Amino acid sequence: VQLQASGGGLVQAGGSLRLSCAASGSGFTINAMGWYRQAPGKQRESVAQVTNGGYGDIANYADSVQGRFTCSMDYAKKTVYLQMSSLKPEDTAVYFCNLRWRYYGRTFEREDWGQGTLVTVSS
DSSP: OEEEEEOOEEEETTOOEEEEEEEEOSSEEEEEEEEEEEOTTSOOEEEEEEEEOSSSEEEEEOTTTTTTEEEEEETTTTEEEEEEOSOOGGGOEEEEEEEEEEETTOOOOEEEEOOOEEEEEEO
């Protein structure tokens, strides 16, 4: 399984961006997909995750982005999106998509990371 992220760029404070991350491959099911970020000099932190709850998705957000970011999944396209609004300079970071998955019929969960896409928010 490979991940390809896109959508980063430069935006002014208050603006919006949408990140996408598509998983390639077959024969697997998605347990969860989401986004982490790492700002210069800081540790990587979780931003938003969508978990496949069986009866519906469960979305979790970091407190710092709650109400401004929306994470959603398109299972048919194996793609996760992060719609970011009301962006702030402190949102500047490299954003990494994360996938937790398993092969059909297996219970062991695997994890993969995308290559990272830079989001820069100017003040």
